[in-house]
Amino acid sequence: MLQLLWTVPALPLLGFALLALFGRRLPRAGVSVIGAGSVGLSAVASGLVAWGYITQTVPAAYSQCLWTWMEVGSLKVDMILWLDPISLVMILVATGVGFLIHVYSTEYMRDDADYARFFAYMNLFVGAMVVLVLAGSLPMLYLGWEGVGLCSYLLIGFWYDNADNARAAVKAFLVTRIGDIGMLIGLFVLWFSLGTLDIQPLMERAQLQWTPNSAVAVAATALLLCGALGKSGQLPLQVWLPDAMAGPTPVSALIHAATMVAAGVYLLARTHVLFDLAPAVQCVVAVIGAATLLLAGTSALAQRDIKRALAYSTISQLGYMFLALGVGAWSAALFHFMTHAFFKALLFMAAGAVILAMHHEQDMFNMGGLRRRLPLVFWTFLAGAMSLAALPLVTAGFYSKDMILWSVLSSPKGGFLLWAAGVVGAFLTGLYSFRIVFLVFFGEEKGHASAKPGPAMMIPLVLLAVLALGAGFVEIPETLGRVALFSSFMGVHAAEASAVLGEGTQQVLAALLALGGLAAAVVLYLLRPGIVKAWVATPSGAALQRLCASGWGFDALYGMLIIRPVVALSSLCRDDFMAVVWRAVGICAEGAAAGLGRAQTGRLRFYMAGIALGAVVVLALVVLL
Amino acid sequence: MTLTAIILFPLLGGVLAWAAGWKSAASARRIALIAAALQCLLVAALALRLRLAPLAGTASPWLAELRMPWIPQIGASFHLAADGLSMAMLLLTAFLGLVAVLVSEGASGRNGGGLHLCLLSALAAVSGVFLAADLLLFFVFFEAMLVPVYFLIILWGDLREDRFAAALKFFLFTQASGLVMLVAMLVLSFLNARATGQLTLDALELRGVPLAGAVALLLPLGFFLAFAVKLPMVPLHSWQPVTYAAIPASGGIILSGVMAKVGAYGLLRFVLPLFPAASSQLAPWAMVLALAGILYGAFAAFAQTDLRRFIAYSSINHLGFVVLGIFSMNGLGQRGAFALMVAHGCSVAGLFVLAGVMERDGGSRDMARLGGLWAAAPRLGAFALLLIMATLGLPGLANFVGEFLVLLGTFQASPRIAVLAALSTGLSAAYALRFMQRIFFGPRRGAEPAADLSGRQAVAALLLVASLLLLGLFPGTMLQAVNGVLP
């Protein structure tokens, strides 16, 4: 079974190749079959691989070397696939959720003129993501890494005739590219420090050769972190993610749930050994995660566009994952990634169903009362929102978020302040998730919702709703009757923990705050909507609302600090100021020509005189020397 | 004998095409196409044969060579020789020659036979450059490259540009720097004769001539100047944008794809082996210059609105990486530079194919007047997208292999420069995406060309795409080709 590993990335890539070459000549049904089918087959293949992995007699990581990519001297970069619990979970989620999104897209994109192109990009996206997570060497990981960046660029700008979409796409690519450059430099540091770029030998050598918090360890991990920050939309590179909503909704689901943004989390989890050797950087990771989750949580509260609100919620949830990674609880981060993939895909796809029904209306304030028109969409969206808000006991989000919060509190690398930020974030999460629910599905009907979504859209929604609620039961904390399927699969064993609060206490506190968020949402957006309206009408409220809505003004800041100088410099170079030197040479030559040209009088006698003078001079030289 | 054939064959094809051009442009094109394709096969066959059976058991670094007396009075011989590096460059030359003939504007009414004669004789001259193992012979081919390009510009160039000024600028820059190189060659040969009593211009025998004082720096600088102009390196680049703007697209493929690489090839073939000590002394300065070129090209490319000038400045940006790799003075960087030469040859040729398609039937190349072209020409759009991704160094495409190795090698030599160069790839992403956005995305503006890739152009595009992908994913053969040549 494990030998099938290469088909997991190969199938979506094959689908991409077929669609790219022949997509325009295929009928829509054919495109759907190839597009969704290739990812479906890939999901099946990952399932088989997972089965093969679990039923191994001796559990061991499995690697499959495809070919040697680059070989120069001692540098040998292989195209090598590496399967271990981390990558197994990642490919299962990427292909599984990816498949559901593809199925959903067959209906969502039904009327689009560029149907084949859309599926080609989507297949490439999944393929690149699978390459990324299965990569056994960092350059190959970088290949997938940039591949998903490319696909996000293509898909965000899918409706290219609107210049804003294209601009958002470029922004996404460039912002993540900045992080990627850091990561690339990180690869160089690793290569010169450890002499290899294959991930497993890298870990082993690092443990042998690096001393904790040594300069090279800090530099290498900090540079890797740059890449992760860019891809996962963390501070200070989070600005691209809200704008990435310009793409079709299934794309948002794919980017936010199964593929792109998970890459950063995956990278940090994959290289957690290195980060363990650089506690200073880990601390930075945790602080960034905490700051991001608060900032994005507040921003999410001020959005009008349903997709932007969900986008900020993604940033916020990724903040949780980074918080977990920062305290070394990478399995908790992966667990939250998994549950988040389910409920966020669900939320986006349900939001897509709403948007489609509302004729591409995305402003939540123009929606309302849709729970009667679209009951099934409402119930599934509610399931997703509950999981996002981590309502206790019944949702998957609760278990994963609880695992993070408890590790933050109990880990020696964590601490009360980080935990407090996480808990405040939990309150905010409850508030903004149910704000969306209430604005969209409750209240009076404002727009005119049309046809209900068909089975191709609804079946993935229902499946994901089940997962969003039930996937958490693979890992249940001790206080609620210990189940540790996930962490034991990851090979992590709970360490002795000591904290200011007991585990049970902190669970109750976190749950209460999440419920508090829900309650606040009920009050503010369902029962007394006037309070918010009145507050926003005050000057300070309006200013704060504007600040939050703009994502704390990072766009303007970067526009001033980075974009403007670059544009100014480039307009300076536009007319090639260095060529002036050569132009000056030309001008000198022309001047000399003009001066000597005066001697060209056209008068024969003048020329004769010149000859005579020349004779005089030459003879004088002969005579005198 | 095969080596001579490689040089003479395209010339013969060119003359035949020219002769046929008096009857009909179409037959001239056909003959030229056949000649270019056969040239490809010829070079490929030779490469295969050399790979299978290199010269048996000699100390010679050449895989194949041909030596005949030429001008014994000054020690010049007609010495052609091929090693892995030159075979790779020959393959690139023949391949891009085929692409150039595939997309040549032969049917546009201005004597198509002559155009093909120029294209193919340029190919012959470049092939000679890559094969010459004698300095004077190298110089002759080096200068011979100018002539066809000059005529390509003034006779078949873009009528909207000042073709004569462009051709003159191109000629003056390359000619003047070439003469400096000639002087350096002769001085080197003279010094060698004084030291050993043997008059020779052979590139191998001149290695290790004892040099001292100012000459030890001036001679390599003389060579360096000629190659830096050819590449071109900032600040010797000012001929390039005007030339790229004026030259017909097919000529541009040869000029940018292959001739610019002659500069880098010359650095690798002559400057480094002939002057090892001076090279390592000059390397830091050359790297700084290269970095300046990288940044300058990136910024300037970002601000261009003219398609051709964009290509020119992005080339300056990329060739900066090549120089950076060469002067990192280690195997990683130099191999990366070599890979990048090949990759950039393919990608820039693609950009010229793109430019040729856009300008066909008088289409505009002013990016400010273009937009939304994807809807009209999706195949062209996909082709451009791939080229743009290659330009910005997407892994999986050929340029990444080169850039990665160059940066790795540079990091070994000077981490600071490597970091700055790596940061500039962000800029190259910015200008590349801006290019894509301006031409293919956004609303339509009405200045777009009417048609998508035609049959021949599509074939050329497919060839380039395939080569970029293959070299990007399986660069092994390419990197092994230079194993004996570079450290």
Next chain:
Amino acid sequence: MMATVPTEYGMVLAAVLFCTGLVGLLVRRNVLFMLMSTEIMLNAAGLAFVVAGSRWHEPDGQIMFMIIVTMAGAEVAVGLALIMRFYHLFKTLDTDAADTLKG
């Protein structure tokens, strides 16, 4: 019947003739006179050759003179034809009238 003047005197005469011709060439504006001055100078050069040949008892000087005469013949033929053309074109023989080469 031979003169025994020093070679230098012959040379001086050649120089005097040459310089007179040169003055004429520089002073005159009429192209006809300029052509005549040219003839004087050629003749002076021939004289110098013959004097030198006589000094060294060699026939070469005389051969040179014959070359010069040949050349002068050709030159005058072409020159006079040009003068005719010139006159038709400009209706004058003033060389200063023909300054279209002025830079």
Next chain:
Amino acid sequence: MNAVFYIAAAVAAVSTIMVVSRSNAVYSLLYLIVSLLSVALIFFVLGAPFIAALEVIIYAGAIMVLFVFTIMMLNLGPQTAEQERKWLSGRAWAGPSILVAILMAEMLYVLWGGDHQVEGRHIVEPKEVSVALYGPYVMIVELSSMLLLGGLVAAYHLGRRVHGDGKEQQP
């Protein structure tokens, strides 16, 4: 015979000066013939009789006749002579005279740089000349014939009359 040389030299110098200073072309031409004849005499006393004959026949004869023809064809009237006189002002003479005087001085300086010796001269026979001419110098003879041919063709071509419409016609 030395006296003959000096007298002929004086005549040559004076008549040459007259050539360049006359305003009437025909007068100048006559003085030029005088100058050529006196140079021919000098050739004769210097022991080059063949050359002296050539000088008279070709130079003073053939070439000067060409000049005469030209002057006749141009049909220059008295107003031309008047024009010439105007051009020959003192100022026009000043610059060239100074320049040439310097040149003359330099030439004399060079001439007197060597040793002064009067040697016996002897005649270089036409036979010697002919032997040399058709021996080592045969190439030059060929070249001269080419030159003459060229001159012939050029003169023929240039001498054709051009009409107002720019088309050429046989003379």
